[in-house]
Amino acid sequence: MRERARADAASWTEDPYTEALALGRGPLRLRAADGWSLALDVERWCAVADAADMTVLDRCQGTVLDIGCGPGRLVAALGEYGHPSLGIDINAAAVARTVRRGGRALRRSVFDPPPPPGTWDTALLVDGNIGIGGDPALLLRRVAGLVRPGGLLLVEVAGEDVDERLRVWMENARGATGTPFPWARLGAPALRRVARVSGWSPVDSWSKDARDFAALRRG
Template sequence: MIGRLYERSLAGAEVEVEYADGRTAPLDATRWLAPVDGDEAMLSRCHGPTLDVGSGPGRLTVALARRGVAALGVDVTPYAVHLTRRAGGRAICRNVFEPLPGAGRWATALLADGNIGIGGDPDALLRRVRELVRPGGEVIAEVRPPGTAGRVERVRLRGRGLTGTWFTWATVSVSDLGSLAGRTGFTRVEAWKEAGRWFASLR
């Protein structure tokens, strides 16, 4: 059901995110169909094989392919994977915690658009991604601004008579990165801002 609602949003239908405390916010997945200001902050650092985790419709995966960088998108939504392939990128429909091609050999892993929150457990996600990149590899994540409270929330998607099941999603801010990196085996952290977005590199 979550996948169906996300697909609807990608197609332009009205879908909203409902939080367990009653808040709601629109989910406009169409904004990920085209380049977003600040994307260059991630793309410019990808000089070797890159794994785009939670790639959605694949704007970053496709952009890297056009630059001649080997890239693979990973997403759990079949329609998003289809859009990536149709645009000329490589993508597979799979959960990041399942076996993936090239494990331990990727130079870079991307966690764009807040995907560091996948699964609601940033520690578990970063430990998994650390297994996927090669020694000395880099994880580039989009995070929230300094001072933003990190949190784990229960959310679900709703739209046009359909309501998805509850799942957890995490918010990670720049302020959380030092302790998070230390717990998950990363020894170098760098953070920067571009086009109003905050990014971090973990090595």
Template sequence: MFDQALRGRPSWLDLPGVTSRELSVARWQADADDGDAVLLDACAGPTLDVGCGPGRLVTALLSRGVHALGVDVSPEAVRRTTARGGVAIRRDVFGPLPGEGRWRHVLLADGNIGIGGDPAALLRRVRRLLGPSGTVVVEVEPPGSGLTVGLARVRTADTCGQRFPWAWSDAESVAADGFFLLWQVERAGRWFACWERL
């Protein structure tokens, strides 16, 4: 169902007990915007974009001369990333990935801290991908939002997908063992945080 959103079809993410959220499909399809600049400016070396979607951040980093690789489980995401000039592979972040232990930065944009429904487990995996003093740059919920975990599904106007584990979290509620929080900032109505690997 994420493929429908990647193709630009209006889509919503449903999580039981929480108001449905419309996915930012137009932003995903567009070039990187002012909010994305926070993510891009934080990446000065080899960067892995986990859950890269249609590749706007990968291509923006490449245009800045930064080595970047997108990773996504969706073949549509990989196809769209490569079509716009980026580099991406179809993989699960919890499976084997190129350059493990050598990446300078890992991006978790567009709510991708929710992948797998367990932000702490995801950050433990990311820590193994990063080299010493590497950073993970994350789009998070506004401060005070807390942690919400459940079985989500992607829905269009006429179709509902299967449920999968997902989470939404603010920076304060993420159990980031083995990391040090460097900064947290709001830009264009979105919140971002950066942790450095200890």
């Protein structure tokens, strides 16, 4: 798992991602060697929680761990909701921005030694973070060790029925690129398949403002 953490950290802790966070805007894309690309919504990540985010926060229960919290909009909003929460992210600029917004955050990967395991009531994998490490089954098993039995995992999924394992890199408008790293994309059907073999039971799904989500409960 530590090897997986180092592979992901290679690009998420360097320019052009750190530069985009500092500016609060893109353009920033993930790219793959076969021409595949995906725009990253840096502006939304750096803004306040929006209506689609609120549908996730409304479902949170108890203590909340936001995995890959980025610049902290969800952690900040959870504080306003009264949920004890913690964000974890491997990017120092993201953690610093979360703290400036009044949230609690630690610089670490989900594959590093975790915050108190088995104690969190809810975990979040939003903004495509089901892709962390490029192996969703491994990631879900890891998160199962962090959440208490019966706890929730709220996941943002791709809008289409997709199940992709990719090697990608970051690229900005100037063509500057980061180090390649493993990533994944799952739609709702693929997430349900992976969840059932990774210690989770699908319990809900919903859409808001062209974004799609699913709730899983730890078995």
